[in-house]
Amino acid sequence: MKQIIQDIKNGETILVETPAPIVQKGHVLIKSHYSLISTGTERMLLDFGKAGWLAKARQQPERVQQVLSKIKSDGLMPTVESVLRKLDTPIPLGYCNAGEVIGVGEGVNDFRIGDRVVSNGSHAEIVSVGKNLVARIPDSLSYEEAAFTIIGAIALQGIRLTAPNLGETIVVQGLGLIGMLTAQLLKSNGCEVIGLDMEQSKVEMANSFGIHSILVNDENSAVNEVLHLTKMQGADAVIMTASSKSDILISQAAQMSRKRGRIVLVGVVGLDINRSDFYEKELSFQVSCSYGPGRYDDTYEKAGIDYPYAYVRWTEQRNFEAVLKSMESQSLKVKDLISEIVLLNDYQEVYQNLSTSKSMASLIKYDVNQEKSKNVVVHFEKNFKKNSSLIGIIGAGNFTSATMLPLLYKLNAPIKSIASQTGLTATQLAKKYYIPVVSTDYNSIIEDSSIGSVVITTRHHTHANLVSEALKQNKHVFVEKPLAINRDQLQLCIDAMKETSGSLTIGFNRRFSPASKLLKAFLEKSSAPIQLIMTMNAGFLPEDHWTQNMEIGGGRIIGEACHFFDLANYLVGSLATRVVSQSLGTTSMHSDNVNVLIKYANGSTAAVNYFSNGNKDYPKERIEAYQNNVTAVIDNFKKLNFFGTSAKEWSGNQDKGHKDQYSLWLKFIEEGGPVLIDVESLVNTSQVSFAAVDSLMSGKEIDL
Numbered sequence: 001m002k003q004i005i006q007d008i009k010n011g012e013t014i015l016v017e018t019p020a021p022i023v024q025k026g027h028v029l030i031k032s033h034y035s036l037i038s039t040g041t042e043r044m045l046l047d048f049g050k051a052g053w054l055a056k057a058r059q060q061p062e063r064v065q066q067v068l069s070k071i072k073s074d075g076l077m078p079t080v081e082s083v084l085r086k087l088d089t090p091i092p093l094g095y096c097n098a099g100e101v102i103g104v105g106e107g108v109n110d111f112r113i114g115d116r117v118v119s120n121g122s123h124a125e126i127v128s129v130g131k132n133l134v135a136r137i138p139d140s141l142s143y144e145e146a147a148f149t150i151i152g153a154i155a156l157q158g159i160r161l162t163a164p165n166l167g168e169t170i171v172v173q174g175l176g177l178i179g180m181l182t183a184q185l186l187k188s189n190g191c192e193v194i195g196l197d198m199e200q201s202k203v204e205m206a207n208s209f210g211i212h213s214i215l216v217n218d219e220n221s222a223v224n225e226v227l228h229l230t231k232m233q234g235a236d237a238v239i240m241t242a243s244s245k246s247d248i249l250i251s252q253a254a255q256m257s258r259k260r261g262r263i264v265l266v267g268v269v270g271l272d273i274n275r276s277d278f279y280e281k282e283l284s285f286q287v288s289c290s291y292g293p294g295r296y297d298d299t300y301e302k303a304g305i306d307y308p309y310a311y312v313r314w315t316e317q318r319n320f321e322a323v324l325k326s327m328e329s330q331s332l333k334v335k336d337l338i339s340e341i342v343l344l345n346d347y348q349e350v351y352q353n354l355s356t357s358k359s360m361a362s363l364i365k366y367d368v369n370q371e372k373s374k375n376v377v378v379h380f381e382k383n384f385k386k387n388s389s390l391i392g393i394i395g396a397g398n399f400t401s402a403t404m405l406p407l408l409y410k411l412n413a414p415i416k417s418i419a420s421q422t423g424l425t426a427t428q429l430a431k432k433y434y435i436p437v438v439s440t441d442y443n444s445i446i447e448d449s450s451i452g453s454v455v456i457t458t459r460h461h462t463h464a465n466l467v468s469e470a471l472k473q474n475k476h477v478f479v480e481k482p483l484a485i486n487r488d489q490l491q492l493c494i495d496a497m498k499e500t501s502g503s504l505t506i507g508f509n510r511r512f513s514p515a516s517k518l519l520k521a522f523l524e525k526s527s528a529p530i531q532l533i534m535t536m537n538a539g540f541l542p543e544d545h546w547t548q549n550m551e552i553g554g555g556r557i558i559g560e561a562c563h564f565f566d567l568a569n570y571l572v573g574s575l576a577t578r579v580v581s582q583s584l585g586t587t588s589m590h591s592d593n594v595n596v597l598i599k600y601a602n603g604s605t606a607a608v609n610y611f612s613n614g615n616k617d618y619p620k621e622r623i624e625a626y627q628n629n630v631t632a633v634i635d636n637f638k639k640l641n642f643f644g645t646s647a648k649e650w651s652g653n654q655d656k657g658h659k660d661q662y663s664l665w666l667k668f669i670e671e672g673g674p675v676l677i678d679v680e681s682l683v684n685t686s687q688v689s690f691a692a693v694d695s696l697m698s699g700k701e702i703d704l
Contacts, residue, residue, distance in 0.1 A: 001373035003124035005090040013351040019423040019440045020373035021128035026304035028111050028134045029103030033143040035123050036096035037362040090428050094123030098146040118149040126373050131304045135320035138328045145327055148334040152323035153291040155181040158266035161288050162237045166190040171235045174242025175202040177361050183211045188331035196222050226256040234258035240265045247272040291316040337361045375441040382436040384414045389669040392445030395457030396420035396429050407659050409433045417445050446470050453669045460559050461552045464489030471496040476669045480507040482562045483686050485554030490686050505676050508566035512657030515640040519632050522647050529603035530572045533624040534564045537614040556592040558689040561610045565688040572604035575684045579691035580701040596692045
């Protein structure tokens with residue numbers, strides 16, 4: 001299928017060929033008929049992309065500080081590479097889509113194949129959207145009209161936050177598309193509306209809808225006009241739908257407001273607020289968030305869990321439905337707002353002039369009679385070395401793009417195919433690293449007999465099932481940690497291992513770092529027990545991050561601290577037998593300030609400290625080993641120092657062992673031999689992770 005994206009590095013807008021998404025649980029698959037180009041939002045993205053490095057930095061000063069902190073902790077080159085990767089990630093454009101349902105996922109009961117619907121899907125021939133971001137189009141509305149629904153919901157949410165009353169005077173500052181919709185909705189609800197804009201054509205259009213609108217000519221005319229129309233009392237509320245870097249608009253909004261008036265920001269303006277403007281009138285100011293309650297909440301948008309109607313009356317979806325009803329009753333008229341309709345292939349007719357365009361609303365029309373889109377796209381043919389164990393990659397997230405693929409590419413890994421849920425990220429990575437086949441269906445990789453090895457880098461809760469399915473097809477499997485997030489999933493993998501001629505490797509890379517290998521070689525010279533103190537200065541992660549979700553990420557102990565549990569197994573050369581843990585403050589399954597004490601069969605111990613409350617400037621990882629009056633310290637995998645011995649030390653660029661592990665795994669799948677990590681050790685590491693959480697919750701020691 002075809003999709004419009006933006007290259008954030010240079011602002012270029014591109015029509016790309018990607019595999020069509022597949023039906024997902026809780027999602028609706030939609031064939032696009034029309035989508036609306038949101039001129040304001042998309043122009044802002046294009047202008048940002050076209051800006052130089054310095055201009056980009058000025059627009060996002062908080063990002064600059066993050067970059068400086070990363071340079072301090074990780075070094076200059078890793079930081080530069082990280083920034084370049086971010087800029088290399090494409091942005092799918094568009095969020096106002098109208099089309100026909102062609103698939104419904106498990107758990108979707110309100111929609112059927114053939115339904116006419118709106119969604120916040122992108123400019124793509126087929127979109128997959130969470131069920132709470134979809135609404136059915138009334139029979140009397142055309143697809144062209146319905147395409148205005150989502151941007152109409154943005155206008156409506158700004159109005160809801162304003163809480164206007166019948167007869168109140170509301171100023172709409174900026175008569176672009178959102179401003180025009182806002183003004184109409186306010187008028188239909190009995191408000192006296194005053195529209196302001198600097199373009200004559202917009203003022204005339206608003207007047208044609210019965211909105212009293214004023215052409216703003218100079219800095220003070222807007223304020224004076226509003227005060228005159230309100231008999232010097234000022235407006236009850238101002239809704240700011242304009243887009244401007246200037247601080248003048250927020251000052252004008254305050255000056256034209258009555259005492260104790262309300263100001264709601266829907267657009268993007270400068271916010272250097274003059275305190276006296278707000279202090280003297282006791283004005284309230286609020287920023288509106290997109291379509292309404294539920295926005296950016298994965299539980300609502302992706303998991304499909306709705307907010308209770310009685311407690312959250314107007315969610316995103318219910319705002320969509322309200323806008324559709326307003327259009328159906330003709331209290332909201334949008335046909336006259338359409339400036340042009342272009343075919344998808346002619347998209348540049350709009351985008352090449354978007355920065356200077358005076359168009360109110362441009363629609364993209366899709367060919368609904370097109371050949372059925374495919375879930376697998378072959379971009380080119382590639383000749384691989386004869387008898388190579390071809391590789392398929394499932395997952396195209398940040399780790400894949402930032403760490404795994406660059407290294408596998410340098411190692412000349414024979415990668416035939418890459419799959420991701422949306423297909424877009426996989427498509428971009430495939431082009432960059434010359435991978436011929438892209439898919440949105442992971443089964444196309446697992447069932448491909450020419451692919452002998454599978455790499456899995458998806459979200460944690462999917463690992464075990466994918467590993468099991470690949471092993472049953474006798475593939476060599478490399479899965480990023482963790483292997484499983486609960487005991488049932490672990491057993492699934494154990495059972496699959498009994499039936500396969502393939503193999504299992506987990507991305508426990510730290511045991512392959514130069515510092516770890518040198519330390520291991522020193523420690524195993526003696527049979528004396530070892531004591532380890534291992535500290536992960538992991539940094540804060542919000543509780544709503546997917547890693548913290550026990551059903552998706554498994555929590556940070558299972559999902560991240562497992563790296564150190566494996567490294568401890570490796571360094572002490574034994575399996576864990578007992579685990580006890582405690583957390584800072586109130587204990588919960590989400591605890592991420594945890595001390596875990598592990599006892600091993602050979603008498604060694606490891607104290608693993610996983611902290612999120614440390615300072616970012618302190619190194620992230622530190623390992624101390626104590627044995628026979630000797631102390632060894634690995635500092636952030638940049639240095640290995642010994643105290644009490646003349647053993648060989650090491651220092652260099654940070655090396656956590658990724659490259660060495662991938663190199664050894666590629667050699668293994670080509671030549672055979674022993675697996676990189678014993679399966680017994682892999683299973684033991686998962687058991688330690690589960691026991692650490694169990695001990696937190698029970699307050700007891702857990703025997704393995």
